[in-house]
Amino acid sequence: MNTNQNSDQNSDILVTKPYLPPLGEYIQELRELWDTAILSNQGVKYRQLQKELQQFLGVPQAELFANGHLALEAALSIFDLHGEIITTPFTFASTVQAILRCGCNPVFCDINDYDFTIDASKIEALITDKTTAILPVHVYGNICATDEIGALADKYKLKVIYDAAHAFGETYRSRSIAEFGDAVMFSFHATKSFHTVEGGCVVYKDSSLTERLQAFRQFGQVLGTDSFPYLGGNAKLSELHAAMGLCNLRHYAEFTERRKMICSIYARELGNKPGIKLSYNDPSIKRNYTYFPIVIEESGTGINREMVLASLQNHHIYARKYFSPLCSNFAIVKQLSSSGDTPMAKHVADRVLALPCYDSLTADQAQRICQIILDLYK
Numbered sequence: 001m002n003t004n005q006n007s008d009q010n011s012d013i014l015v016t017k018p019y020l021p022p023l024g025e026y027i028q029e030l031r032e033l034w035d036t037a038i039l040s041n042q043g044v045k046y047r048q049l050q051k052e053l054q055q056f057l058g059v060p061q062a063e064l065f066a067n068g069h070l071a072l073e074a075a076l077s078i079f080d081l082h083g084e085i086i087t088t089p090f091t092f093a094s095t096v097q098a099i100l101r102c103g104c105n106p107v108f109c110d111i112n113d114y115d116f117t118i119d120a121s122k123i124e125a126l127i128t129d130k131t132t133a134i135l136p137v138h139v140y141g142n143i144c145a146t147d148e149i150g151a152l153a154d155k156y157k158l159k160v161i162y163d164a165a166h167a168f169g170e171t172y173r174s175r176s177i178a179e180f181g182d183a184v185m186f187s188f189h190a191t192k193s194f195h196t197v198e199g200g201c202v203v204y205k206d207s208s209l210t211e212r213l214q215a216f217r218q219f220g221q222v223l224g225t226d227s228f229p230y231l232g233g234n235a236k237l238s239e240l241h242a243a244m245g246l247c248n249l250r251h252y253a254e255f256t257e258r259r260k261m262i263c264s265i266y267a268r269e270l271g272n273k274p275g276i277k278l279s280y281n282d283p284s285i286k287r288n289y290t291y292f293p294i295v296i297e298e299s300g301t302g303i304n305r306e307m308v309l310a311s312l313q314n315h316h317i318y319a320r321k322y323f324s325p326l327c328s329n330f331a332i333v334k335q336l337s338s339s340g341d342t343p344m345a346k347h348v349a350d351r352v353l354a355l356p357c358y359d360s361l362t363a364d365q366a367q368r369i370c371q372i373i374l375d376l377y378k
Helices: 023-036 046-059 068-078 095-101 146-156 207-217 240-252 252-270 307-313 330-336 345-350 363-376
Strands: 062-065 084-087 106-110 129-135 160-162 181-185 202-206 275-276 293-296 351-356
Touching: 023 046, 046 062, 046 240, 062 068, 062 207, 068 160, 068 181, 084 095, 084 202, 095 330, 129 146, 146 160, 146 307, 202 207, 207 293, 240 252, 252 275, 252 363, 275 363, 293 330, 307 351, 307 363
Parallel strands: 084 106, 084 129, 129 160, 160 181
Antiparallel strands: 062 202, 181 202, 275 293, 293 351
């Protein structure tokens, strides 16, 4: 077992901690790079990781990028989107920043109260003649209403690009979530269930998009030519990052099981406590157990989120208000776009707390976190 986490009661417990493979295993992956001195430009490690991820995700095409944000920008750019893109305000800043940086305006749809994903029943009312796409987010690994969203996209001829930064490796109704929509972005940041330290990828169905995705990654250049017909930047995944990904993919199942154990402790201890609401656990989702959010409903208990957060911090435990504030409240977003009424998103953002969840967190530590929270309610 990875023993990065010190079990000392006075050690800081952060909201997340990346898995690191055995150092010798990573060094072994790097040896070939020292022999070839090829560190970038889709070298042998890139191509190997690309192939293994395509097999793991069950998709025919995947292009890897320096990070998930640039991967999302690439996914939006290849469809020549303009006008308005409907998304959720309850997401990380990257989702909305990508929309703005691609020259589009975000239109915010409210979320469900049970899993915190975009409320598909409210999307259609937001569609106008300026709408060109829907960008749903699989928040905390909870899967959006893919059937309903797909039907709306077909009806109004819209593109669907999924932000699946939280949902790597998951299946929904026995299907890989990489299969839904026109494109899916995964983040490989160090805090995610699978990481390459920094990295990301786009999976997509239409093979004719490959040239543009590759060009976006490399200054707009068509690979293997001297032609630069597209707008692009530098978004290449290095060989050192790809090597980390190859190591971590081998260990994915084992560290997912450890996070599952932590989540089961949280669910058992906190699931039936009045004043604490858990995200709905959809049995049709095969999860990666990367996040465990709780919503502190202060009505009738006198306990609010700030009290829980402060009590944990007094014990050197650092949960996170994830996501708060809403993206629709960012100053830059207010300048460039308009926000609709999203009362459920505001309600959750004002009360949500993501608890520490990572593979090296021990059962005793998870139990102690629960006890600190429950002691407030006595």
